[in-house]
Amino acid sequence: MQINKAVVPAGGRGTRLYPVTKAQPKEMLPLGGRPTIQGVAEELLLAGINDILIITSEGKRAIEDHFDPMVGRDGSKVSPEDDSPLFDRSAVTFSYTRQGAPRGLGDAVACGRRFVDDEHFVVSLGDCLILSREPVAPLQRMIAAHTEHNAAASILMQRVSLEATSRYGIADPGDAAGDTAFVMRDIVEKPGPDAAPSRFAVAARYVFSPILFDYLSAQKPGLGAEIQLTDAIRAMIADGHTVLGVPLAPGERRLDVGNLESYARAFVRTMLTDADRGEGLRAYVANLLAHIDDPSHPDPDLPPDS
Numbered sequence: 001m002q003i004n005k006a007v008v009p010a011g012g013r014g015t016r017l018y019p020v021t022k023a024q025p026k027e028m029l030p031l032g033g034r035p036t037i038q039g040v041a042e043e044l045l046l047a048g049i050n051d052i053l054i055i056t057s058e059g060k061r062a063i064e065d066h067f068d069p070m071v072g073r074d075g076s077k078v079s080p081e082d083d084s085p086l087f088d089r090s091a092v093t094f095s096y097t098r099q100g101a102p103r104g105l106g107d108a109v110a111c112g113r114r115f116v117d118d119e120h121f122v123v124s125l126g127d128c129l130i131l132s133r134e135p136v137a138p139l140q141r142m143i144a145a146h147t148e149h150n151a152a153a154s155i156l157m158q159r160v161s162l163e164a165t166s167r168y169g170i171a172d173p174g175d176a177a178g179d180t181a182f183v184m185r186d187i188v189e190k191p192g193p194d195a196a197p198s199r200f201a202v203a204a205r206y207v208f209s210p211i212l213f214d215y216l217s218a219q220k221p222g223l224g225a226e227i228q229l230t231d232a233i234r235a236m237i238a239d240g241h242t243v244l245g246v247p248l249a250p251g252e253r254r255l256d257v258g259n260l261e262s263y264a265r266a267f268v269r270t271m272l273t274d275a276d277r278g279e280g281l282r283a284y285v286a287n288l289l290a291h292i293d294d295p296s297h298p299d300p301d302l303p304p305d306s
C-alpha cells in the first residue's frame with residue numbers, strides 16, 4: 001500500500017521542559033544539527049511520505065517559520081547544502097491546523113480528519129525521533145506489515161522498564177504476525193506496574209486506517225480528562241479490527257524531547273554520533289569527563305598552554 005500522508009501532533013505545551021519551552025516549541029529543540037521536528041519530517045520522507053499536516057497550537061509558530069523555503073535576502077533560494085542532506089524541503093508539502101484547546105492526543109489527531117480523507121495514514125509525534133541503522137527503517141517495516149495483514153492500525157513498540165509503564169500506552173501482545181510484528185489483544189494508556197499487560201510501550205509512530213476517525217469521534221474523555229488515542233485503538237481491537245505491534249529492532253532507539261533528562265540524553269547521543277562532528281566531540285567529552293573526575297587533568301575548554 002502506498003501511504004502519502006502523515007499527521008504530526010505538535011500542540012503539546014511542553015510544561016515538563018519549562019522554562020526552556022516558555023516561548024519556544026519543544027519540537028524546535030535541536031537534536032544533532034537540526035530541530036527535532038525536521039528529523040521527524042526526514043523520517044517521513046524516507047518512508048515515501050511527502051504530504052504532512054502538523055497540528056499546532058498557541059506559541060508554535062516557529063515550526064511554520066522553520067518549514068518555509070530557505071530564501072536569501074535577495075529572494076534567491078539558499079543552496080540545498082545549507083540544509084540537512086537528508087531533507088529536501090521542496091519535496092514535501094506542509095500544512096498546518098491548530099488544536100483549539102489542549103484536549104489530548106486523540107483530539108489532536110482528530111483535527112486531521114479532512115486532510116486525511118479516506119486514505120491510510122501515518123501519525124508521528126513531533127517531539128521524538130527514531131534512530132535506526134536498519135536497512136528497512138521502522139516506518140517502512142510498519143507500512144509493510146500493515147499492508148500485508150490488512151490492519152486497521154500498526155503501532156511502533158519499544159520495551160520499557162516496569163516502572164516506566166505509567167508513562168506509556170502499553171500493549172497486550174498476542175500471536176506473531178510474520179517476522180516483524182505481533183497482533184495486539186488489548187492496549188491500555190499509562191497503566192502503571194500493577195496493571196501493565198506487558199512492557200511493550202507505544203513508541204510515538206502509528207499507521208492507521210481512516211476508520212480511526214469514527215472511533216475518535218465516539219471517544220469520551222479518558223485519563224487526565226483528555227481524548228486518548230490509545231482508548232480509540234482499544235475500541236478498534238474490541239470490535240475485532242486487526243491492530244499490530246511492530247517492535248523496534250535491537251539497534252533502534254526512540255529519542256524523546258519530552259523532559260530535560262530525556263532531551264539531554266537524546267542531544268548527547270545525536271551529537272556524539274553525528275557524521276561530521278561526532279568524532280571531535282567524543283574526544284572532547286572524554287577529556288571533559290577526565291577533567292571533571294580529576295581537576296589536574298587539562299581542562300579541554302582552555303588552550304593547552306594555560
Ligand code: G1P
Binds near residue numbers: 167190203205
Ligand atoms: C503519548 C501516548 C502514549 C505513548 C507516548 C509515547 O503519551 O498517549 O500512549 O506511549 O505518547 O509515544 P504522552 O507522552 O503524550 O503523554
